[in-house]
Each structure stands twice: as C-alpha cells, then as structure tokens.
Amino acid sequence: MAEREELDAFTSDPAVLGWMQGFPAAADKRLAWARADHMRFPMHRYAFSRMREFVPTARVGRGQGPVWELPEAWRDDLDAVSFTAMGGGAEMSWKDALAANFTDAVCVLHKGALVYERYLGLTRRDTPHIAWSVTKSFVGTLMEMLIHEGRIDPKAPVAALIPEMAASGFADATVGQVMDMTTGLAFSEEYSDPNSGIGAMSNALGLTPRTPGYQGPDSVFGFLPTIGKAGEHGERFMYRTCNTEVLGWLIARTEGKRLQEVLSERIWQPLGMEQDADFLIDGSGMAFAGGGLNPVLRDMARFGEAMRCNGEGNGRQVIPAAVVESVRRGARPEDFARSTYPHLPGWSYRSQWWITHNNRGAFTARGIHGQAIYVDPAAEMVVARFASHPVAANSAIDPASLPAYEALAEHLIRAG
Amino acid sequence: MAEREELDAFTSDPAVLGWMQGFPAAADKRLAWARADHMRFPMHRYAFSRMREFVPTARVGRGQGPVWELPEAWRDDLDAVSFTAMGGGAEMSWKDALAANFTDAVCVLHKGALVYERYLGLTRRDTPHIAWSVTKSFVGTLMEMLIHEGRIDPKAPVAALIPEMAASGFADATVGQVMDMTTGLAFSEEYSDPNSGIGAMSNALGLTPRTPGYQGPDSVFGFLPTIGKAGEHGERFMYRTCNTEVLGWLIARTEGKRLQEVLSERIWQPLGMEQDADFLIDGSGMAFAGGGLNPVLRDMARFGEAMRCNGEGNGRQVIPAAVVESVRRGARPEDFARSTYPHLPGWSYRSQWWITHNNRGAFTARGIHGQAIYVDPAAEMVVARFASHPVAANSAIDPASLPAYEALAEHLIRAG
Numbered sequence: 091m092a093e094r095e096e097l098d099a100f101t102s103d104p105a106v107l108g109w110m111q112g113f114p115a116a117a118d119k120r121l122a123w124a125r126a127d128h129m130r131f132p133m134h135r136y137a138f139s140r141m142r143e144f145v146p147t148a149r150v151g152r153g154q155g156p157v158w159e160l161p162e163a164w165r166d167d168l169d170a171v172s173f174t175a176m177g178g179g180a181e182m183s184w185k186d187a188l189a190a191n192f193t194d195a196v197c198v199l200h201k202g203a204l205v206y207e208r209y210l211g212l213t214r215r216d217t218p219h220i221a222w223s224v225t226k227s228f229v230g231t232l233m234e235m236l237i238h239e240g241r242i243d244p245k246a247p248v249a250a251l252i253p254e255m256a257a258s259g260f261a262d263a264t265v266g267q268v269m270d271m272t273t274g275l276a277f278s279e280e281y282s283d284p285n286s287g288i289g290a291m292s293n294a295l296g297l298t299p300r301t302p303g304y305q306g307p308d309s310v311f312g313f314l315p316t317i318g319k320a321g322e323h324g325e326r327f328m329y330r331t332c333n334t335e336v337l338g339w340l341i342a343r344t345e346g347k348r349l350q351e352v353l354s355e356r357i358w359q360p361l362g363m364e365q366d367a368d369f370l371i372d373g374s375g376m377a378f379a380g381g382g383l384n385p386v387l388r389d390m391a392r393f394g395e396a397m398r399c400n401g402e403g404n405g406r407q408v409i410p411a412a413v414v415e416s417v418r419r420g421a422r423p424e425d426f427a428r429s430t431y432p433h434l435p436g437w438s439y440r441s442q443w444w445i446t447h448n449n450r451g452a453f454t455a456r457g458i459h460g461q462a463i464y465v466d467p468a469a470e471m472v473v474a475r476f477a478s479h480p481v482a483a484n485s486a487i488d489p490a491s492l493p494a495y496e497a498l499a500e501h502l503i504r505a506g
Numbered sequence: 507m508a509e510r511e512e513l514d515a516f517t518s519d520p521a522v523l524g525w526m527q528g529f530p531a532a533a534d535k536r537l538a539w540a541r542a543d544h545m546r547f548p549m550h551r552y553a554f555s556r557m558r559e560f561v562p563t564a565r566v567g568r569g570q571g572p573v574w575e576l577p578e579a580w581r582d583d584l585d586a587v588s589f590t591a592m593g594g595g596a597e598m599s600w601k602d603a604l605a606a607n608f609t610d611a612v613c614v615l616h617k618g619a620l621v622y623e624r625y626l627g628l629t630r631r632d633t634p635h636i637a638w639s640v641t642k643s644f645v646g647t648l649m650e651m652l653i654h655e656g657r658i659d660p661k662a663p664v665a666a667l668i669p670e671m672a673a674s675g676f677a678d679a680t681v682g683q684v685m686d687m688t689t690g691l692a693f694s695e696e697y698s699d700p701n702s703g704i705g706a707m708s709n710a711l712g713l714t715p716r717t718p719g720y721q722g723p724d725s726v727f728g729f730l731p732t733i734g735k736a737g738e739h740g741e742r743f744m745y746r747t748c749n750t751e752v753l754g755w756l757i758a759r760t761e762g763k764r765l766q767e768v769l770s771e772r773i774w775q776p777l778g779m780e781q782d783a784d785f786l787i788d789g790s791g792m793a794f795a796g797g798g799l800n801p802v803l804r805d806m807a808r809f810g811e812a813m814r815c816n817g818e819g820n821g822r823q824v825i826p827a828a829v830v831e832s833v834r835r836g837a838r839p840e841d842f843a844r845s846t847y848p849h850l851p852g853w854s855y856r857s858q859w860w861i862t863h864n865n866r867g868a869f870t871a872r873g874i875h876g877q878a879i880y881v882d883p884a885a886e887m888v889v890a891r892f893a894s895h896p897v898a899a900n901s902a903i904d905p906a907s908l909p910a911y912e913a914l915a916e917h918l919i920r921a922g
Contacts, residue, residue, distance in 0.1 A: 110791045113758040114727035120790060123562075143791055146539075146559050151632055154780065157570075216567055311530035342529040364570065366782060374536060375526045375559055 097132055097480075099189035104136035104212050124299050131480040138459070138478045139194060139212050139219045141384050142368045145297065148350045148377060150358050150367040150385075158362030158392055158404035163203040167505065173497035176433060176489035184498060190490040191460050192479040194219060195387045199395050199472040200502050207387075211478070218368050218384035219476040222457030225383035226334045228393065230442025232352060233269055233337050234413040241344055244269070251340060254311070259319030260336055267323045268333045269441045270421045274321030277330045281458065281482040287317070288331055295372040297382075309374035310335050326428035327421070327439045331380035334442060338379025349377040361396060362404040363389040381457065391474035394455075394463040398472050418453055418467075420445035433488060450499060458482040462491070469499035513548055513896075515605035520552035520628050540715050547896040554875070554894045555610060555628050555635045557800050558784045561713065564766045564793060566774050566783040566801075574778030574808055574820035579619040583921065589913035592849060592905035600914060606906040607876050608895040610635060611803045615811050615888040616918050623803075627894070634784050634800035635892040638873030641799035642750045644809065646858025648768060649685055649753050650829040657760055660685070667756060670727070675735030676752055683739045684749045685857045686837045690737030693746050697874065697898040703733070704747055711788040713798075725790035726751050742844035743837070743855045747796035750858060754795025765793040777812060778820040779805040797873065807890035810871075810879040814888055834869055834883075836861035849904060866915060874898040878907070885915035 100106070108119050121127035121136060123144040128137035137144055169185035182190065194213040198206040213219050236242045242251070242265060249261035263273045277287030284298075292298045294306055294313035307313040317332055338349045345352050350369045358367065367389065370382030377383075385393075396403030400411040421438040431437065438445045446452040450468030455461075460477025473495055479487050516522070524535050537543035537552060539560040544553035553560055585601035598606065610629040614622040629635050652658045658667070658681060665677035679689045693703030700714075708714045710722055710729035723729040733748055754765045761768050766785045774783065783805065786798030793799075801809075812819030816827040837854040847853065854861045862868040866884030871877075876893025889911055895903050 113755060113792070114725060114790050122789060140791075142558065143562050143564050143787055145562060147563070148559050149634075153632070154573075216569070218565075309530060339529060371559055373538060374530050375556075376529070 099192045099210075102132035102135055102192070102480075103210070104132070107132060107136075109133060109136040110140075126298050129298060131478070134459070135192070135194070135211060135478040138476070139217045141220050141370065142218070146371055147368040147384070148348070148371045148375070150350045150369050150383070151354045152363045152366050153354070153359040155359060155362060157364045160199065160388060160392070160395075161203040163200070163205055164207075165205045168198065168206045168498060168501070171494075171497050171501045173493040176493055179489050182490065182494075184494055187490045187494045191475075191487055192477050193460070194476040194478055196473065196475040197387055197391050198498065199391055199474075201470045202395060202399075204388075204391075209387075213387070213476055215388065216365060216386060218365065218386055220370075220381075220457075220461070221383045221385060221390060221476075222381045222459060222461045223331070223334075224390065224455040224457040224461045224463055225379065225381050226331075226442040227455035227463065228353060228357065228383060229334055229337050229341070229349070229379045230269055231397075231409060231413065231417065232341055232349075232356060233265075234416055234441050235356060235409060236341065236344060237265075238410050238413050238416075242340060248336060248340075252336070252343065254315050255336070258315045259317050260314070261319075263323040265340065268336050270425075271327055271329055271333050271439055271442075272324050272421075272425055273328070273330070273333055274319055274323050274325065275328075275330055275332065276318040276320040277332050279330050291332060291335070295370075295378055297370060297372075297378065309372045310376050310378075311339070311374060314339065325425070327426045328429055329439070334380035335378075337442070338377060341379075342376070348375065349379055353383075357393065357408065358389075360404065360406060360408040361389075361392050363392060365389060387474050387476060390463055390476075391472055394465050394472035394474055397453075397463075398465045398467055398470070417441050417443050418445065418451060420447055420453075423447060431485070433485060448496075452495070452499070456484050458484065460484070460487045460491070464495045466495065466499040469502045471499050471502050473498070515608045515626075518548035518551055518608070518896075519626070520548070523548060523552075525549060525552040526556075542714050545714060547894070550875070551608070551610070551627060551894040554892070555633045557636050557786065558634070562787055563784040563800070564764070564787045564791070566766045566785050566799070567770045568779045568782050569770070569775040571775060571778060573780045576615065576804060576808070576811075577619040579616070579621055580623075581621045584614065584622045584914060584917070587910075587913050587917045589909040592909055595905050598906065598910075600910055603906045603910045607891075607903055608893050609876070610892040610894055612889065612891040613803055613807050614914065615807055615890075617886045618811060618815075620804075620807075625803075629803070629892055631804065632781060632802060634781065634802055636786075636797075636873075636877070637799045637801060637806060637892070638797045638875065638877045639747070639750075640806065640871040640873040640877045640879055641795065641797050642747075642858040643871035643879065644769060644773065644799060645750055645753050645757070645765070645795045646685055647813075647825060647829065647833065648757055648765075648772060649681075650832055650857050651772060651825060652757065652760060653681075654826050654829050654832075658756060664752060664756075668752070668759065670731050671752070674731045675733050676730070677735075679739040681756065684752050686841075687743055687745055687749050687855055687858075688740050688837075688841055689744070689746070689749055690735055690739050690741065691744075691746055691748065692734035692736040693748050695746050707748060707751070711786075711794055713786060713788075713794065725788045726792050726794075727755070727790060730755065741841070743842045744845055745855070750796035751794075753858070754793060757795075758792070764791065765795055769799075773809065773824065774805075776820065776822065776824040777805075777808050779808060781805060803890050803892060806879055806892075807888055810881050810888035810890055813869075813879075814881045814883055814886070833857050833859050834861065834867060836863055836869075839863060847901070849901060864912075868911070868915070872900055874900065876900070876903045876907070880911045882911065882915040885918045887915050887918050889914070 244266035280286040401409030543549040660682035696702040784800040817825030
C-alpha cells in the first residue's frame with residue numbers, strides 16, 4: 091500500500107481501496123478492531139461510517155414519531171464560492187475544499203432549508219458516521235438543560251455530586267469549570283501517544299485494543315477517579331476529553347438513566363430525528379460521552395438548526411432558549427487565549443461548544459478528523475460535516491474549513 | 507446467587523436482578539462478553555435484548571418509508587385460554603404459559619389486527635431482541651425469492667456456486683438440500699458442548715470468547731470449508747446451523763451485497779418495518795445468517811403476517827406467492843421422522859421453516875431459548891414471541907408452547 095502521505099481524498103476513498111468488499115474480502119482488505127484499523131488512516135475512512143460493525147454500541151432511539159422534514163431548496167452556486175486558506179494558504183473553492191478536507195459528507199442549511207448536500211466515499215444519507223467530539227456539544231447542551239431545570243448546580247464541586255471522585259483532581263472543580271474545560275488536570279490529550287491520558291482512557295473504555303495482560307480500569311467509572319490534579323481550576327481553557335466523561339456520569343446519575351436514553355428522550359425524539367444514532371459504550375454500558383456518538387448527517391444538521399433557532403426545532407421548543415443563550419454567550423476569551431489555539435483568536439469554549447465571538451455570532455461543535463457543526467446565526471446558516479482526514483487535530487483541518495464556512499456565510503448574506 | 511434451577515421467570519427477571527443497573531453498576535451486576543454472560547442463564551435474560559451492547563453488529567435498515575401500521579383490536583379473553591402441556595403435562599392457561607416459557611415479549615395477530623401483546627422483563631415495543639434461529643426463516647425466504655427469480659438453481663451443487671467449498675462436505679449437496687437441511691455433515695449441533703461443530707463455528711464467528719492462543723478460522727468463510735461429510739445428502743433432516751451460513755454466503759455472492767442489505771431491500775423496507783434491526787456479524791463483516799438477527803417483536807409479527815397472507819403485506823406483494831406456497835408445501839415428513847424430534851410427529855422442515863402439516867396448515871420459525879413466529883392460516887393467526895428460557899433446546903420449551911398456540915388458534919376460530 092502507498093504511504094499515507096501519497097494518498098489524497100480520491101486515492102484513499104474506502105470504496106476505491108475496497109476495504110471489506112467481497113464475500114469473503116481478501117485478507118489484505120480485511121480491517122480488524124484488534125489492529126486498531128478503525129483508528130488508522132486510510133483504513134479509518136471505512137471504519138468511521140461503520141463503527142458499530144467494529145465495537146459494541148448502544149442505540150439512541152428516534153422513537154416512533156414523524157420525522158422533522160427539512161425543506162429542500164437546492165442551489166448550485168455554492169461549489170464555486172472561493173476563499174483563501176488560513177495562514178496565507180491557497181485560494182480554493184468550496185468544492186476544492188471537500189477533497190482537501192477528506193470530506194465524507196456535508197450539508198448546508200440556509201434559513202432552515204437544505205441548500206447543499208454531498209455524500210462521498212461510503213457515507214450516505216442513511217449512514218451513521220462517528221461524530222467524535224461533536225458528541226461533546228450534545229452532552230454540554232444536555233447539561234445546560236439540567237442546570238436550567240435546577241437539577242444540577244453549576245457551582246457545585248464535582249466531589250459533592252460524585253463522591254467517587256473525592257480523591258481525584260476533579261474533586262474541587264465546579265461543574266461549570268468541567269463544562270468549560272478550565273479544569274487543571276494531569277491528563278494529556280495527545281492522540282498520537284498511546285501513553286497519554288487520552289490513550290489510557292481509550293484503553294479503559296475499550297475503544298482501542300488493550301495490551302495483553304492489561305490490568306487497568308475496565309470502564310470510565312474506574313478510570314476517571316485516577317486522574318490527578320495539575321495546576322489550578324478556572325484559570326485557563328485546556329481541552330481534555332475526560333471532562334466530558336465526568337459530565338456523562340453526572341447526567342446519568344442525576345437522571346437515573348443511561349446517557350443514551352437521556353439524549354433520546356430530550357433531543358432525538360422531540361427533534362424528530364430521521365434515524366437512530368449509535369453510541370459507542372464501554373464495558374459497563376456507559377456511553378463514550380466525549381466522542382462516541384454516530385448520527386446521520388441530516389440529524390447532526392437538525393441539532394445545529396435548533397441551536398440556531400434558539401432551541402426551536404420540529405415545530406416546538408426542544409431546548410430552552412436560555413440554554414442556547416448561555417452557550418452562545420461564550421466564556422472568557424482570555425482563558426481560551428492561554429490555551430494552544432493561536433489560529434483561533436478571540437474564541438472561547440463554553441459548555442462544550444466552541445464560540446468564535448465573530449461579528450456574526452458563529453459557534454461550532456468540532457470533532458477530530460474534521461467532524462463539525464458550524465452555526466452562523468447572522469447568515470442563517472448551519473453546516474454539518476463528516477470527514478476522515480488523515481490527521482486527528484483540527485489545527486490541520488481548520489485552514490481549509492473555517493475560511494470556507496465564513497466565505498459561504500458571506501456569500502449567502504450577499505446572494506440571499 | 508441462587509442456582510439456576512431455583513430461579514423462575516419472576517426471580518430471574520433481569521430488571522429484578524439488576525444487571526448493569528446504576529452508574530456504575532456494582533461489580534457483581536456487571537455482565538461481560540468475555541465471560542460469555544450473554545450466553546448464560548440468568549444473565550442472558552438481560553443480554554438477549556441488549557446484544558448490540560456486547561458485540562459488533564450491522565444494521566438492517568427500515569429506510570425512510572412509512573410504517574406498516576398494524577390495526578389494534580385488543581381482546582381480553584386470551585389470557586384464560588387453557589391447554590394441556592405436552593406429554594401429559596399440567597393444565598395451564600395462556601397467561602400461566604408466559605412465565606413457564608420465560609417469555610420476554612409476545613403478541614398475537616388475528617385477521618391482521620393486534621389482539622394481544624405483552625412485554626416483560628426489559629423488553630419493550632422498541633427493543634430489538636435476538637431471534638436466534640428465527641433468523642433462518644428470513645434467510646430461507648430470501649433464498650426462495652432468488653430461486654423464484656431464477657438467480658439461483660436449487661438443484662445446483664454447492665461447489666458449483668461457491669468454489670471454495672469444493673473440498674468440504676457441502677461440495678455435492680444441492681442448494682435445496684442445504685435449504686431443507688438434509689445434508690450429511692460431520693457437524694454436531696450440541697449447544698452445551700464447546701467442542702461441538704456449533705461451538706467451533708461460534709468461535710470462528712467470534713460470537714463467543716475464543717480461548718487464548720486460538721488459531722482457528724476467524725470468519726464464517728474460513729470455517730465452512732472445514733466441515734466434512736458424514737453420511738449421504740438428501741436422506742434425512744438433520745438440524746445444523748452451518749447450512750444456513752452457506753445460504754448466507756450464497757445470497758451475498760449472488761447479489762453482490764451484504765446479507766443485511768439484501769434483507770433490508772427485499773423485506774425490511776418494503777414491509778414497512780417500524781424499527782431497524784441489528785444483525786450480529788463476524789470479523790469479516792458477514793452476518794450470522796443462522797441466528798444473528800435482532801428485530802423488534804412487531805416486526806417479527808409483520809413478517810409472519812406477510813407469510814400468512816401469501817406474501818402480501820404493507821399493501822403490496824413483497825414476497826411472491828409462489829415462494830410462500832413453496833415453503834408451506836413443506837418437505838417429506840419421512841425425512842423429518844428420521845431425525846430427533848419424536849414430539850413433533852408428522853412435521854417437516856422446508857426452506858428453513860418448520861411445517862407442522864396439521865389440519866390448519868400451521869408453520870413456524872423457531873429459535874433457541876423460545877424465539878418463535880407461529881403462523882396458523884386456518885385460524886388467521888400469527889404469534890410472535892421472544893423468550894429467554896434457561897434451556898436452549900426447544901424440546902424443553904415446546905411442551906407449554908405448541909399446545910398453547912393450538913389452543914389459541916382453536917379459541918380464535920370458535921370465538922371469532
């Protein structure tokens with residue numbers, strides 16, 4: 091096989107490479123969870139839209155209600171919208187950016203109507219695709235809903251709500267600090283290092299194959315209390331997925347229900363999602379709150395549209411307007427500025443959403459390898475995207491993505 | 507924990523035993539695939555309705571079409587219907603039989619309307635439950651459909667269609683013999699023996715944990731060619747799940763599609779099923795054709811209703827009438843009589859369905875631990891049932907089941 095550097099979006103297309111095709115698939119076309127193929131490019135381009143075929147999953151049920159039908163108002167002027175990639179990069183078109191970002195699926199809503207939609211590789215309208223950390227924004231929104239209802243106090247320290255965390259670095263962090271990821275923790279979010287915090291957590295959750303003789307925690311509940319403190323809470327934003335796992339635990343314990351059930355009851359069913367979603371779970375049945383949700387593209391877009399419309403979607407107020415307002419208000423950009431995102435100036439991170447603080451009020455949900463919901467209120471635009479970029483970090487993907495979203499928003503405002 | 511002999515349907519209720527309840531569940535309430543808890547009573551009572559949370563699964567999609575709505579005409583006279591259990595057993599009521607059979611869910615259609623429905627334990631209307639060998643009847647029906655279309659010749663020897671099987675015991679068996687399970691094979695269907703054929707196959711498919719250092723086949727495609735011949739083909743019925751795996755292979759290769767896709771396109775979508783189903787798969791992504799389907803109860807009933815109505819369901823001819831006619835005609839009872847079912851006199855096995863040859867023309871799909879679709883054409887009745895009986899073999903479950911179905915049919919004919 092060619093080196094990954096040689097493969098572009100077309101030559102790494104999983105349909106072209108023929109993973110798992112044929113009965114049986116040839117030995118060199120078989121992918122295996124035990125080899126972590128679902129995490130390695132170019133194999134992950136297949137696995138991202140077939141996660142449930144590699145690992146145990148729980149269902150996020152859409153129920154029996156009617157689908158929230160999205161009006162369609164297709165337009166053909168978006169492919170040509172051009173922009174300059176970040177950092178003095180190339181001038182490129184929206185269409186060029188699809189391949190540059192290893193896009194698997196993307197759609198654009200304008201004023202609530204589908205104006206653009208593309209499916210590439212193996213992803214189709216009815217194919218759930220892993221959303222990675224876009225999951226966090228669903229979880230953060232659920233947390234905001236529980237806070238709004240007075241069921242959780244955002245000022246409470248974690249140890250007061252989860253006694254098992256009393257000896258952990260989270261003990262004296264407030265719920266709000268966990269939501270905004272300003273906790274000071276001994277946990278490294280380095281995806282390429284198997285000995286990092288995220289690597290150890292992935293092992294505990296069973297999301298990646300464990301080394302023979304593994305003796306560590308076998309669920310998120312066993313892992314989280316082992317995380318120590320480093321620095322102070324509340325001083326700066328530091329992106330760490332373990333925060334979201336704590337939120338998942340809080341939601342489950344507060345509601346006395348599995349996270350996937352809460353998500354189904356409070357978002358999936360009332361929003362009239364068109365498909366069930368799959369949720370990766372650990373050995374204890376706990377959903378991987380920080381990155382395990384696999385929705386279909388249009389359902390991710392529906393969530394973005396409801397957030398754009400102050401919580402209204404499917405003809406009803408599904409998310410309280412105050413919740414959306416709390417998210418969109420953002421957090422302190424100075425806390426964000428102390429983190430490691432020089433290419434995102436002026437941004438903040440609030441309740442598991444990324445807030446641009448730009449002049450159109452844009453905010454976004456982001457997942458590794460290019461997953462995104464991008465909401466631009468002033469442009470009345472929502473973009474939902476699945477991708478399988480070779481690089482996990484969005485810093486490699488943002489240069490041809492964020493300026494593309496902005497150019498699209500400006501075009502839609504101009505062209506109407 | 508109490509010995510399994512001491513546990514009845516109530517004391518072994520998974521909700522009562524509290525498996526996987528709490529955040530986290532207590533250590534002694536956690537179930538693990540690695541310990542094969544999903545195959546052991548009473549733990550399997552939980553797992554049968556949560557299979558996708560233990561193993562990788564593929565989706566059988568219902569698509570986007572409207573649901574085939576089943577009219578409801580609830581009646582309260584069925585619980586009291588009484589019958590005598592087989593073999594001079596006790597007189598019991600239909601209601602008593604629910605617990606006797608460790609029923610998880612059961613519904614009855616009469617003249618196309620739901621007249622009775624009960625959910626017990628953790629199974630609900632929207633909970634997929636493993637159907638075990640009821641799966642075979644879906645697969646056999648798909649095979650009949652392909653034969654009807656001339657895409658597969660039932661007289662062709664297996665080796666002519668699957669060259670990889672040329673050195674196996676299946677080589678000179680015809681497709682029809684495989685469908686009717688009159689193949690002569692060195693394969694034992696002894697569920698309690700891990701060294702049996704079914705045990706080895708389960709290992710190859712990855713449905714049960716492999717022993718450390720396992721070097722055997724890692725997919726059904728690797729396993730099936732290793733099965734030898736024993737005796738002659740076409741002489742007697744002998745129930746062996748490996749036959750159905752060959753049918754699954756034939757369907758996938760003939761259609762050039764995954765079995766789950768063929769099932770979705772030809773049955774799940776046109777019949778207007780109300781939920782997606784989950785299909786257990788092996789490491790190569792191949793569906794476990796002999797027992798891996800997990801539908802919801804009403805969708806299993808819809809399939810039975812279509813078979814009762816000569817292939818018509820959801821307002822259209824989904825299955826050709828000739829296909830249903832071929833199934834209902836049955837096979838030779840004398841081939842069946844040479845097998846090991848003295849309590850099923852006069853029956854035959856045809857295209858993966860069990861044919862009673864009784865005077866009402868009843869036929870049935872059967873799965874271990876009590877899964878069933880029972881169609882009684884004369885009584886215009888269809889019963890669908892999920893169960894999690896401690897014993898796998900239906901010979902332990904039939905005594906309080908088959909007479910119950912017959913009594914129900916007679917009651918419905920009498921009472922109208």
